[in-house]
Amino acid sequence: DQQVKQNSPSLSVQEGRISILNCDYTNSMFDYFLWYKKYPAEGPTFLISISSIKDKNEDGRFTVFLNKSAKHLSLHIVPSQPGDSAVYFCAASAKGAQKLVFGQGTRLTINP
């Protein structure tokens, strides 16, 4: 049972434009959500997180939106830069569960 789903395996965006990565979840107990970026042969790097008490969190070029009624999470990157090309994972955690549940990842390619 895939509780966290990233339905787009890949996404291609032009440099300078907005990149929007999407994530859906099914477990209503999830209350903490994160996005990680991963380059080949490296561990995931934390990007941004959001608690279920908020619907938006910004950090520089990165903004995460949470729609609890739709059980939907999105990451906006603006403007997109070549260095943003990587695999992006969304992850979720339920209070007290002490584990993260990850999506399958979306490979983002930024074209010059």
Added chain:
Amino acid sequence: KAGVTQTPRYLIKTRGQQVTLSCSPISGHRSVSWYQQTPGQGLQFLFEYFSETQRNKGNFPGRFSGRQFSNSRSEMNVSTLELGDSALYLCASSLQGPSTDTQYFGPGTRLTVL
């Protein structure tokens, strides 16, 4: 502050052997988690330790085990290796646990089983 370190970075074993992977968390972090990443499967949770106690375990066979030491360093062991155990094994640490704090990942150990 030094990040999460994992040793070794690469490992080649044959079926039936056992392997031990090591993880040193960020200084001050007491929670250590382990994940397995295989192509097309994303990151699958193995187990989480806090103050030498396993608090949660993923859906993996008993061949996969782990432990945490008093200095928060952690090891995971896989016995009777199978071809399907070939994967990137990732360790992550956080202050109190992944439900409340951000987890920071190490570079991983790439295990190849022949």
